[in-house]
Amino acid sequence: MPSYKILLIDDEPDILEFMQYNLEKEGYLVYTAMNGVDGLKKTQEIHPDVVLIDSMMPKMDGIETCYKIREDKNISNDLIIIFLSARNEEFTQIAAYDAGADDFIAKPIQPRLLNKKLHAIIKKQKKDQKEIKNGISIDLEKYIIKKDGETIFLPKKQFELLNLLYSHPGIVYSREKIINRIWGNDYFISHRNIDVQIRKIREKIGNKHIDTIKGIGYKFVEGSTDE
Numbered sequence: 001m002p003s004y005k006i007l008l009i010d011d012e013p014d015i016l017e018f019m020q021y022n023l024e025k026e027g028y029l030v031y032t033a034m035n036g037v038d039g040l041k042k043t044q045e046i047h048p049d050v051v052l053i054d055s056m057m058p059k060m061d062g063i064e065t066c067y068k069i070r071e072d073k074n075i076s077n078d079l080i081i082i083f084l085s086a087r088n089e090e091f092t093q094i095a096a097y098d099a100g101a102d103d104f105i106a107k108p109i110q111p112r113l114l115n116k117k118l119h120a121i122i123k124k125q126k127k128d129q130k131e132i133k134n135g136i137s138i139d140l141e142k143y144i145i146k147k148d149g150e151t152i153f154l155p156k157k158q159f160e161l162l163n164l165l166y167s168h169p170g171i172v173y174s175r176e177k178i179i180n181r182i183w184g185n186d187y188f189i190s191h192r193n194i195d196v197q198i199r200k201i202r203e204k205i206g207n208k209h210i211d212t213i214k215g216i217g218y219k220f221v222e223g224s225t226d227e
Helices: 013-025 036-046 062-071 090-099 111-130 156-166 175-182 191-205
Strands: 005-009 029-033 050-054 080-085 103-106 136-139 144-147 150-152 210-213 217-220
Touching: 005 013, 005 036, 013 029, 013 111, 029 036, 036 050, 036 062, 050 062, 050 111, 062 080, 062 090, 062 175, 080 090, 080 111, 090 103, 103 111, 136 156, 144 191, 156 175, 156 191, 156 217, 175 191, 175 217, 191 210
Parallel strands: 005 029, 005 050, 050 080, 080 103
Antiparallel strands: 136 144, 144 150, 210 217
């Protein structure tokens, strides 16, 4: 997969060199950063496909860096973030996933396992981008949705909200997480506003495709049908 750009964020030079060597052997284009501040800046500059990030770093740790990446509205929601950490306690992993991580790998890093994980995640992402779910497909380049062959246009934020849920069917997104991922901290968006946006999306695509999880948030239901 030579076209895939990977950003490694870790404060240990030996680990960066070791991982860069093994990933470049697999054909990836690899960039590096040694702390969270530089890692965030490089993410904004190079728009990688995958970020591999250590949890414990100077200046800004991995959890905070991940939050800031996910909150940046100019960074694609399709960016894959994988944590690499010597601290694999349950609370550390939960914090990583809450921050927006897609996966978590414990150190010491095993190159073959890492490569297998990358291939599996990238393969699933490509499949999701091409797949038609419930008669719905999303064209990320043209910013349009098709449902049963009919083209549907949504405002930018509604499009991004639908794509967030659509790209992770069955995963429940709280209203707070939706706000962080779609709007970030630059805007004040109430939980009620999220409900309104979901209602407007449902008016366009049908009611059965997005489930409300009472008291928590929303999820895209794969395999549903309209009433």
